[in-house]
Amino acid sequence: MRADRLLSLLLLLQNRGRMTAAELAAELEVSLRTVYRDVEALGAAGVPVRSERGPDGGYSLVDGYRTRLTGLNDAEAESLFLAGVPGAARELGLGAVLATAQLKLQAALPPGLADRTRRLQDRFHLDATAWFRHTDPVPHLASVARAVWEQRTLRVHYRAWNGAAAHRELLPLGLVLKSGIWYVVAWTDGPPPADAARPGDTTSPGDDTVRTRTYRISRLVHAETTDTPFERPAGFDLAACWEESSRRLEARLHHTTARLRISPRAQRLLPMQFGAAGSQALEGAGPPDHEGWVLVDLPVEAPAVAVGDLLRLGTEAEVLGPPGLRAAVARTASELAERYAAT
Structure with a gap:
């Protein structure tokens, strides 16, 4: 040295x-x-x-x-x-x-x-971390990287976002850095991690019991590189695998489409708060009314998540449908009004 x-x-x-x-x-x-x-x-x-x-x-x-x-x-x-x-x-x-x-x-x-x-x-400087967030602590990243490079089986203890723990033996195929967050793409024969942030899973070629899954490295409680080698699948394309699984994750997360009436200010906020889905919704927006408000169709997640996301737009948006989502937003807004009125 x-x-x-x-x-x-x-x-x-x-x-x-x-x-x-x-x-x-x-x-x-x-x-x-x-x-x-x-x-x-x-x-x-x-x-x-x-x-x-x-x-x-x-x-x-x-x-x-x-x-x-x-x-x-x-x-x-x-x-x-x-x-x-x-x-x-x-x-x-x-x-x-x-x-x-x-x-x-x-x-x-x-x-x-x-x-x-x-x-x-x-x-020129490249900062891969998203705005307003710190990078994840990744004490086991070097161990995972070594297992990926040496094609060694990785024994991990993983804790998902909801607190569920699991022990896995992974065949690590590659590392991905997405918005400052590290993931390992690996084969595993266990059930999928209870992790809504993962970009999905796909069945590996030739074996329906082994699946390609994605694990967030900051959630590894323990990682140990074993002496057991494995054969990397011929023709495996990490970038293509990540792109496909990310696309399917977005499709799976967007349970329904919300019909919104949004103000000019919300039109500026939509891409920032909802990313590509917000931008696409604006592209298909109807003509503005006399106040500049427009109608958009925005893909959203499950109601429990969608309500919180839509309330971030405040009074700059009105949820027109589906009826169940409109009712859930109205109910939450009413509860908030009562809570703040009581103080």
Whole structure:
């Protein structure tokens, strides 16, 4: 590990020029004392590191010095596929590996192209987490990732959103990061998890007793990679599997269609609060009346969920049907009015 760190320190100085000890310590995630020792080690190995004191001082390489030790090892090459999502790389335990790989690439590029890559990093940033939510704690993500990569059976203890617990042996086929949430797609012969957030399940080829299911990794209480290997199904397409199961989940969750009369303000809110379903509802909206209100047909979940979702629109929307849903919204609104009137 120290050899990798020394190389990273050398590449940092080569790619960025003068850096202070504090900046190096932050980049390498080590202490200042470790930076001092590493700089001395580089000097002892014949690397011409210049040290300058003062407020504008720091460490730099003697002009013209460049290393050609820029070959990527296997882990570094693999980590480059996560270059656009550094947060995900850190969660997978590949943050330092990715940083070293990027430094090696920059060192190997011609000066002009290296400058362009640095400008791109300065000007573009990808944040995969949804607004107004924190990322899930995923202490078992590295174990799951190792099982996926090595094609090893995974023994897990899973706790669903409703508190139900289950023990499973999974054949993990892939990892998916969706809106800052990690999922593992796996084969299992047990009943499906009681998890409404999962993107569904599909029967695997050639075996009706084994099904492809999706598990939210933050709900893994325990995960253990076994020594039992498994054969990955030929032709399995993780992206296609996720897209299909997500589509079926949306179809299954939308139990009915609500007929709404919504104000101009609600027309702006609908895509934000209901996503693609809200956007599609607006595309099929009827003509506005004299106040600008329109009629839309919005796919909604079960009544217990739909009532809460529709009440988020407040007085900017009126539920016209189905009659049962309109009655449920009216009943909830009445109960709220009574509760607040009592205080």
